[in-house]
Amino acid sequence: MAKMTLEELRKLRESSKQELERRDNSGKDIHVIVGMGTSGIASGAKYTLEAFVTLLQEFNITNAIVRQTGSMGLDHAEPTVEIRMPGMPDTIYGRVTPEVAREIVMQHILGKRLVDGHVYDRPSKDIMG
Amino acid sequence: MHERLDDYILDIFQNAVEAGSSxxxxxxxxxxxxxxxxxxDNGPGMDAGLVRKVLDPFYTDGVKHPNRKVGLGxxxxxQAARQTGGTFRLDSQPGRGTEVEWSFPKNHWDAPPLGDIPRLWLSVLNYPGQHEVVIRRRGAGIDYEVRRSELREALGSMEDVGALALMEEYLRSQEEKE
Incomplete structure (x- = not known):
């Protein structure tokens, strides 16, 4: 792979954007929010974030954004990820390794079924810290 | 304590953004x-008293985590830098900003591994906010500079999946040795 220039990056983005606009005009309705507090970082949240970018691209899920947030208060279950999308309840998943990220993309986002064993709830405010 | 150097970098970078640096x-x-x-960073900086305090593991400003008693970053x-015979420097001035600089000898037993650098930059650049980030990277046969504003201009978004996938490809290509 040769070193890419900013100009090449811009052109690639332009051409893929045009392609996307033809296919989808439904807006960015899938939000993948990765917990990147200190404990998230320490348990590999960078791998999780990268895995979602790669997987969503791989499955051609173009109406998605990937964002970071701080600790969700579930430090024992890091890395944590919240998925918000139409047709599914807002869901927080814990212990999301790249392998679990694949299950979430295939089962939750594409199949609209919760992924067993990884569903967590936000702790109440008074025990968050 | 973090396992890899890229995790330390992300942690200290987040401190800088959270302090309100542009x-x-x-x-x-x-x-x-x-x-x-x-x-x-060009954030609010710290006075000499606060600089001493933030190096104390049992200090935290209590703002982000009101019930937490430690701030360990x-x-x-x-500690990790000094126990490998490396260096650590924290300079800060109120109103001017903060600099954290550290080094590890590569061949020390306890020096943390570097980690995956393009993956680190992806997380650094995707961190939400309007701030500018300037990344300067040098290594054997590697020499590049990346600006968040330029990538944002080229990609139109720092959160859209298609944009992030291209950005990662771009960052990986920058790590290619000359």
Missing amino acids: RVEVELDDSDEHIRVLVK LPFLE
């Missing part, structure tokens, strides 16, 4: 027998 510079150089990192980093 510009953060991150330099990573492993072109010789040391790995050197500099994180420099900088103390752990200082």
Whole structure:
């Protein structure tokens, strides 16, 4: 792979954007929010974030954004990820390794079924810290 | 304590953005027998008393985590750097900003591994906010500079999946040795 220039990056983005606009005009309705507090970082949240970018691209899920947030208060279950999308309840998943990220993309986002064993709830405010 | 150097960098970078900086510079150089990192911001800075306190593991400002009694980012980093025979420097001036610079000798038993650098930059650049980030990277056969504003202009978004996938490809290509 040769070193890419900013100009090449811009052109690639332009051409893929045009392609996307033809296919989808439904807006960015899938939000993948990765917990990147200190404990998230320490348990590999960078791998999780990268895995979602790669997987969503791989499955051609173009109406998605990937964002970071701080600790969700579930430090024992890091890395944590919240998925918000139409047709599914807002869901927080814990212990999301790249392998679990694949299950979430295939089962939750594409199949609209919760992924067993990884569903967590936000702790109440008074025990968050 | 973090396992890899890229995790320390992300942690210290987040401190800089959370302090309210509009510009953060991150330099990573492993072109010789040391790995050197500099994180420099133009945030509110700290006075000498606060600089001493943030190096104490049992200090935290209590704002982000009201019930937490420790703030371990900088103390752990200082310890990790010093126990490998490396260096650690924290300079800050109120109203001017903060610089954290540290180094590890590469061949020390306890020096943390570098980690995956393009993956680190992806997380650094995707961190939400309007701030500028300037990344300067040097290594054996590697020399590049990346600006968040330029990538944002080229990609139109720092969160859209298609944009992030292209950005990662771009960052990986920059790490290619000359």
